[in-house]
Amino acid sequence: MKTVFKYLLFAIVVGSTSISFAQQGKIKSVENDYRDFAYVKTSEVLLEVANKGYKSVDLFQKLANSYYFRNEMEDAAKWYGELVALNEVIDPEYYFRYALALKGIKDYKKSDIWMKKFYELKPNDMRGKAFMSMVDYREAIEELSREDVEPINLEINTEVSDFGTTEYENSIVFASSRGGGRKYRWNNQPYLDLFSVEKTDNGFGEVKEIQGKVNTKYHESSAIFSPNGKYMFFTRNNFIDLKYKEDEGGINRLQLYRATLSEDGTWDEIHSVHFNSKDYSVAHPALNLLGNKLYFASDMPGTFGQSDIFVVDVKEDGTLGEPENLGPSINTEGQESFPFLNTDGDLYFSSNGYPGLGGFDVFKSEDLDAKVRAGSNRNFPIENVGKPVNSPFDDFAYYENLVTKRVYFSSNREGGKGSDDIYTFEIPECDQIVSGTVLDKDTDELLPNSTVVLFDGEGNELERLTVGPDATFQFSLDCETEYLIRGELEAFISDEKRFTTPERKQELLLQLLLDRDEQEVEPCDDLAKILDIPIIYFDFDKSNIRYDAEIELQKVLAVLNKYPTMTIDIRSHTDCRGTETYNENLSERRAQSTKKYLIDNGIAEDRLTAKGYGEYRLVNDCGCEPTNQSSCSEADHQLNRRSEFIITGINGKTCPEK
Template sequence: MRTVSRYISVVFAGVFALSAYAQNGKIKSVENDYEDFAYVKTSEVLLEVANKGYRSVELFQKLANSYYFLNDMENAVKWYGELMSMNEVIDPEYYFRYALALKGVENYEESDKWMKKFNELKPDDRRGRAFLSKVDYKSNIEELSYLDVEPENLDINTEYSDFGTTEYENGIVFASARGGGRKYRWNEEPYLDLYSAEKTENGFGEATELQGKVNTKYHESSAVFSPNGRYMFFTRNNFFRLKYKEDETGVNRLQLYRATLSEDGSWDEIHKVHFNSEDYSVAHPTLNLTGSRLYFASDMPGTFGQSDIFVVDVNDDGTLGQPENLGPSINTEGQESFPFIDTSGNLFFSSTGFPGLGGFDVYKSEELDQKVASGSNRNFPIENIGMPVNSSADDFGYYENLVTKRVYFSSNREGGKGSDDIYTFVIPECEQLVSGTVIDKNTDALIVNATVILFDGEGNLIRRSNADANGAFKFDLDCEKEYIVRGEMETYASDEVRFTTPKKKQDLQVQLLLDKDVQEIGPCDDLAKVLDIPIIYFDFDKSNIRYDAEIELQKVLAVLNKYPTMTIDIRSHTDCRGLADYNERLSERRAQSTRQYLIDNGIDAGRLTAKGYGESQLVNDCGCEPTNESSCSDEEHQLNRRSEFIITSIKGESCDDKE
């Protein structure tokens, strides 16, 4: 069945409007149940009607939606398929739900077809645009997955819904419908309460209800605790001081509450947050490391879709400021919910709006909390965190302890004990190894004792070694970092490979193919031409070495190390645009900056001279005098913005001798 936790999220959106002209008495008879989210009863009656051969758009819409919200994706696919076969004009949202239901039965190829149709009908919808930007999303997700990890279904799970875990003291706090009592009409399970369970050597002890005034006869879920342990924020139905309230449509919304820890260990002094409303829901709180910002889900005014992620400042007394939507990088026209901020400021959240494996998938946006604090931008890149957390079912309630690497998440996937279960695993140690061989590119012979150098992504030297008797080498690396591996050998041109390590274990195999250096270099040669260095770039009006310039200068550095008798003259040139005196001074600063970079990286200063020539040595007719204007294109001007590395002497021969 579709889970209580799904209700906790989709209550934001409600359901599609019902037809005003029901064509069948039995369809009409369950209209109130349908509007009240009583999908178990609704589906039973509507299925009886459909099995008698009655066909209508309204029937198939309600029947498919009922199964969809009950998480019976096999039947949802069947009846959405019948709806599509009617060839009637329908809300494009049904195309999206059909695509999501098809993912639920792992029919990804068919799902992709309907997502394309959805995008054709709603080309401005972020969900369709996100799909088209990553049509190969499945392969991308697999690359980010821990495919060899099997998550553990916790022993404390029951036949009911258990979800939404957070660590607290020596245990966990979570929501569960195990308590018995009155049942919720959505899925005929008891209402949710908050429970805690102590850690033991073999798992967890018996789960017990949180002490105090937190739990009521309605839903409670999604607890988070302040860093000092004094406050707890949690989700509850709009039920406060024994008053149950609904909006104008008869829906009881979700709200955020704050409880205070009493001396006896119970949670009392329950307070509503000031932006709760009878007209929209707020739910699923999470706090950053310092407790200064709280993130939550809501469909309040300003929401992009069915529910969005918001952030709000937390005052010293535990009260909250004014909420702010995280914007379109995070939020779509679909559902974004169940946020979690880890101690490094990374945001994890569940969404139906981005390409995923089905239902809710969990996504990550790195260092989002720091970006929110700086207020510098609202561009938050996201990525699907992959398996085993994500599946074709609903996956949500992510929690990660960065110290122990212990992960908890909730899911209604196949094989669970109840409608929702809590799963856990420890993130594997990220072991990265790059190994390979150095080979003669022309003969395929192994090059013994070749120098192999490891750089970071910015060209900084990390390690240097020599290939062994088999031409082999290896380096241990860190995860999620960029590296360059370069092979060098006398009389050969060097070869290098650039790569970024993933977040999971990997043994990367590379080959460094060295080409016999048949090009003789001697006095007066320009290393920029020999090494194919087009331009040493500088930022506008600057003379400091840029990152991309460092990569090119590493090539010059390698040659200077290879030929210790070589001396060079560094020459910097500009195009004609700008004042001639200014161009000469700027090029001089750039030439000296380039020289200093090579000195700082171990080259003796006596081997290097440098001079800036400004616009005095143009290589074409792109001059600007006397009006300081030119008809040349940017590409023609660029030929003059060049750096030269003229060999002034090598192996006892000088450029003067050659001349």
């Protein structure tokens, strides 16, 4: 049904050819089969023509498409390669399909080349834009992938198509071609029906058809059940009341139907939803937890690409409102399909419009349903769910139960039993490990005996420990949870890190960098450097204390009050502008102004000395010789207009004159 839906959503135009009339006649003989999606027969005839050496755009397009639409990507890539090698003007969509076919055979490097070519020809296409915004998409997908999970191919799979799982009571419901009967020309398999199978302690019981009037001689798939279990929405060909309807092109589209649970446990009272049409397809329903929003895929008017995800209100009686497109942050010019909402309101869907590992990849948009219900601006960030769900093949119909931690998805990947198989795995328990080291911020030295405290996101203490000689710590945490870790040590300013653990198990590494709060000082030390006290600046040609300088002098004052035996020498400097004599006098006034400020604020005069050095101790090359004047900015000159503080004595120790 994946492929049925995938290729009924857009028309395939058969163009003219330039090969001989005889070979052209062979192609014409299968055009009806081609239009009817009977690609098995089409490819056989077209391959015979191509193998005789005939070449044309029309021939290679049809042949490549026949393999592409059957997911035989090795042959599709071969013939798309022959097509582009003709160097003819073709629809850029063929470059996009060629890129996807190359992904299907894991030739990602070559695929990227043709995606860039596609973008160059269609720079406004969202698929190309998405690729160019994440050319390193494979690395990003690897980071999101899980190596601790190995999907299991369900024992109920057969050699024909089985896909699209949902849970109902103690059973799973899925679509399958196992029912026998008339065969669908597209893949020479029986038409799809809906089946259910009960889960047991040892696996599954006997597979049975859904009871009631749901299954017909045409396709049925993609069932979803209302929270109260009274209604089932499902996909079927446009066939109801024994009437089979086609559009003007002779295509029978897909539609959504609603069934009601009867007292005898069968599904009856089949109703077509009001926005179905013979002119477009509507398929693959998904309900949110409350059952008041139905998500589905369609190519109805207003679609951005070949199929989009839509949402519609569900009324109390099970009827539906008017559909609304989820917008361009979800939908592209490609195909978006198979939506699913978990109980947290996260949307999962399949797409070939975003960078991925293969044809259809599964993507996720967190908390989308809440945003839709709140009427947000429809900006829905998405991410690729990575391996093991996604592969170089088509991966779709994702379903998860967050209570049992059970995931189901469908894929046509290598190693399966049939064309499409159902896979499952259990989401591993997610335990995070956070570890790290406590270091001195300035020296990077280890700080043993530090205390490390773990808090939750609201600041409640959860755990504390004292680090050993290696200054390392480690905590076990929950996934997708906010935490705060703080490092503490006497004589140091604490450091803390706030973070949220990811949803996948991984080890987080942190460094807690503690800033020294107290440092041993000695005579001759530069007080500004030791205690990180900025230089005191003055305005040009001024000696009065600026407001910002006063703030810094308050720090000097606090230090002198804390260490009563400390004496300091205040050294004031100017820039080179002005005469030497003028600058000496200016710097002297500044030094004395600084000294007076400290004395006025309670520091004994005998603890302070002050001297102006004029322009003789510049800190840069901004002298006033003609060769230097033009290269120095006002900011450069400001660095020379400063006051410094040198410790001349403390605790009976003195500094030699320097």
